[in-house]
Amino acid sequence: MKTDKLIAIEDQFGAHNYHPLDIVIKKAEGVWVEDVDGRRFMDFLAAYSAVNQGHCHPRLLKALRRQAAKVTLTSRAFRNDQLPAFCQEICELTGYEKVLPMNSGAEAVETAIKAARKWGETIKGIRKNKAEIIVCADNFHGRTTTIVGFSTEEAYKTGFGPFTPGFKVIPFGDAKALEKAINKNTCAFLVEPVQGEAGINIPKRGFLKKAAALCKEKNVLLIADEIQSGLGRTGKLFAFEHEGMRPDAVIVGKALSGGFYPVSAFLSSKEVMDVFTPGDHGSTFGGNPLGMAVASEAMKVLVEEKLIQNSAQLGPWFMDKLKAMPFKSVKKIRGRGLFIGLELDRPARPYCEALMNEGVLCKETHENVIRFAPPLVIGKKELNWAFRRVEKVFKKLEG
Numbered sequence: 001m002k003t004d005k006l007i008a009i010e011d012q013f014g015a016h017n018y019h020p021l022d023i024v025i026k027k028a029e030g031v032w033v034e035d036v037d038g039r040r041f042m043d044f045l046a047a048y049s050a051v052n053q054g055h056c057h058p059r060l061l062k063a064l065r066r067q068a069a070k071v072t073l074t075s076r077a078f079r080n081d082q083l084p085a086f087c088q089e090i091c092e093l094t095g096y097e098k099v100l101p102m103n104s105g106a107e108a109v110e111t112a113i114k115a116a117r118k119w120g121e122t123i124k125g126i127r128k129n130k131a132e133i134i135v136c137a138d139n140f141h142g143r144t145t146t147i148v149g150f151s152t153e154e155a156y157k158t159g160f161g162p163f164t165p166g167f168k169v170i171p172f173g174d175a176k177a178l179e180k181a182i183n184k185n186t187c188a189f190l191v192e193p194v195q196g197e198a199g200i201n202i203p204k205r206g207f208l209k210k211a212a213a214l215c216k217e218k219n220v221l222l223i224a225d226e227i228q229s230g231l232g233r234t235g236k237l238f239a240f241e242h243e244g245m246r247p248d249a250v251i252v253g254k255a256l257s258g259g260f261y262p263v264s265a266f267l268s269s270k271e272v273m274d275v276f277t278p279g280d281h282g283s284t285f286g287g288n289p290l291g292m293a294v295a296s297e298a299m300k301v302l303v304e305e306k307l308i309q310n311s312a313q314l315g316p317w318f319m320d321k322l323k324a325m326p327f328k329s330v331k332k333i334r335g336r337g338l339f340i341g342l343e344l345d346r347p348a349r350p351y352c353e354a355l356m357n358e359g360v361l362c363k364e365t366h367e368n369v370i371r372f373a374p375p376l377v378i379g380k381k382e383l384n385w386a387f388r389r390v391e392k393v394f395k396k397l398e399g
């Protein structure tokens with residue numbers, strides 16, 4: 001079997017920093033992937049929402065090919081002709097005044113941290129090296145040493161210290177704790193409007209609105225990490241729109257390039273973005289023409305193919321079907337749009353493995369939660385196909 005051989009090679013020569021399902025994918029299109037043994041599966045993870053536009057979207061492939069044949073990288077030592085349109089388009093789409101493009105999500109989070117601290121020192125007047133950022137328990141913002149330093153998940157941190165100081169953790173969704181944590185040195189509150197990795201956690205209604213009011217009152221930047229929840233996943237462009245508030249800054253990544261190329265970005269006001277001056281931040285690949293061409297097209301696909309509306313329409317329909325399942329292992333089902341977490345009273349891994357054997361690819365998150373987050377190009381018929389398999393797996397595993 002090709003699968004076993006490839007897994008053996010990867011395990012011998014590659015680092016073991018993941019625990020993937022044992023499927024080796026060789027090609028994909030839309031919501032479907034095919035493995036090296038020719039089996040077909042429906043992708044219900046969408047690369048953690050990086051392929052909201054579906055795998056190998058033909059428009060993105062065309063944009064990538066077209067740009068790759070012209071120029072791929074100039075570095076920011078010179079300008080390129082794709083960056084201006086990207087900047088204008090993402091600002092017009094999101095309503096923010098300025099953007100700073102990076103590559104991975106973690107880099108865009110680091111950019112947000114640097115912007116917030118420098119804004120704190122230069123605009124708010126916090127003493128040098130005293131700026132504090134408030135974050136939430138169970139956060140996931142990436143894997144750099146600074147970012148894992150303020151994680152509350154031991155597995156993300158053990159062995160990697162010492163960590164960057166200047167972060168305070170409050171419980172997710174607790175406005176009182178936020179109020180208490182803010183002091184004269186607080187420059188920002190960094191929060192995921194829906195916590196994806198923690199198990200599709202949705203904060204108590206009104207929390208983000210209260211948080212925004214508190215931040216405004218105390219002159220603190222509210223920064224939303226929408227890397228996973230943004231760009232249509234929850235049935236709105238941004239998950240914060242469900243809460244009737246607007247952050248001072250937002251971080252995007254993943255679906256920004258539809259899975260073709262790492263592109264992330266930090267978006268904010270002129271006041272915040274202008275704290276950056278030449279030489280104080282950058283990235284060799286950030287804002288490169290290939291990434292910019294792909295990201296421009298990926299945003300257009302999201303809007304023109306009405307993928308955000310599709311998530312808004314099909315998400316509740318699918319969640320209602322899941323909620324109607326009679327199985328006793330199901331503790332809770334929560335979600336927004338096609339961003340759904342099914343919490344079990346037992347480990348979710350065996351369910352994900354059984355689902356894979358039925359042709360549906362899901363990945364457990366935090367032991368007990370199955371995350372359902374298919375590409376947003378999915379249709380009702382395909383969702384129904386997947387639902388029947390979910391039902392079958394629950395029946396089988398629970399008798």
Ligand SMILES: *Cc1c(COP(=O)(O)O)cnc(C)c1O
Pocket residue numbers: 048103104105106107109140141142143192196197225226227228229253254
């Ligand atoms: C995936 C993710 C990140 C990190 O993005 P990378 O591209 O993996 O560095 C940060 N925040 C959230 C909410 C994410 O889901």
